[in-house]
Amino acid sequence: MKEFFWLAGRESVMESRQTGIFRLCIIMGFFCVSIFFLNNNKKKFITATHIDVSTFKIDPMETLSIDQAYNAMNYLFSSHDIDLIVKVLTHLKYSFNYYIIHKIITDKTVCLSPEEKVKIIYGIVAHCGTKKSVQHELLDFLIKYPALHAHSPALLMLIKSKHMDLIPLFIAWGKDRHKNHGHTNLLTSYVEHAFTVAIEQNDYQAIETLLSKKVRIS
Numbered sequence: 001m002k003e004f005f006w007l008a009g010r011e012s013v014m015e016s017r018q019t020g021i022f023r024l025c026i027i028m029g030f031f032c033v034s035i036f037f038l039n040n041n042k043k044k045f046i047t048a049t050h051i052d053v054s055t056f057k058i059d060p061m062e063t064l065s066i067d068q069a070y071n072a073m074n075y076l077f078s079s080h081d082i083d084l085i086v087k088v089l090t091h092l093k094y095s096f097n098y099y100i101i102h103k104i105i106t107d108k109t110v111c112l113s114p115e116e117k118v119k120i121i122y123g124i125v126a127h128c129g130t131k132k133s134v135q136h137e138l139l140d141f142l143i144k145y146p147a148l149h150a151h152s153p154a155l156l157m158l159i160k161s162k163h164m165d166l167i168p169l170f171i172a173w174g175k176d177r178h179k180n181h182g183h184t185n186l187l188t189s190y191v192e193h194a195f196t197v198a199i200e201q202n203d204y205q206a207i208e209t210l211l212s213k214k215v216r217i218s
Contacts, residue, residue: 066099073100077110086123094134097124101138105145114148118157126163132172139173143183155194159209167213191217 069092076085089097101124104110105117112120121141128134142154149157158170174187191210195217198206210217 066096066103069096070100070103074110077104077112080112080116082116082119082123085120086127089120089124090127094128098137101141105141105148114150115152115157118142118148118152118154119161122158122161122163122166125169126166132169135169136173136176139170140177143177143186149193153190153194153197155190155210155215156197156203156206159194159206164209167215171215191215 073085073088076088079085089100092100101120104112104120121138125135125138128138142149148154155167155170158164158166170190171187174190177183178186194210194215195207197203198210
């Protein structure tokens with residue numbers, strides 16, 4: 001009799017273990033399916049305010065023309081997220097990148113303000129690092145398109161941006177274009193415009209920054 005109850009109890013334990021394992025398998029199955037659907041939905045619902053740059057790949061040499069690449073980036077412009085736009089642009093080759101920036105500047109239908117376009121230029125210049133010739137070439141957009149900084153001085157925008165460390169480069173670029181490219185008083189005009197507007201706006205911090213960076217004014 002004891003042996004009968006012992007066997008019955010043993011079978012009951014085994015059945016409860018099998019039931020537990022079965023339930024665990026069902027739970028794990030639901031978990032895996034949920035993760036699968038979440039990952040798929042995450043890939044589908046990418047918006048202009050949250051973009052995984054690793055998924056934004058442009059290979060201009062093989063697939064897209066400049067116009068096609070530019071059109072593919074239009075949804076980025078509507079976000080007005082300058083850091084994100086710069087991050088995507090830095091994934092392109094410079095020769096291709098330059099024409100995209102040029103198109104951004106000249107496109108009157110794009111929803112970016114002149115100030116935002118200047119910030120994009122500064123962001124790409126900062127990314128170029130020690131390539132001074134490339135940096136100077138990008139800053140030349142300020143000479144070619146003065147309307148970009150007609151109301152907001154180019155030097156003042158640089159001071160108020162996250163790329164304030166570019167001020168020495170900006171001064172060196174202005175001196176080089178004055179000396180070697182015939183742009184007379186280029187740097188002087190930028191400096192005077194920045195000081196004038198800063199004084200009009202009572203922007204003491206901007207004036208202090210200009211003086212601390214040894215920006216000379218006549």
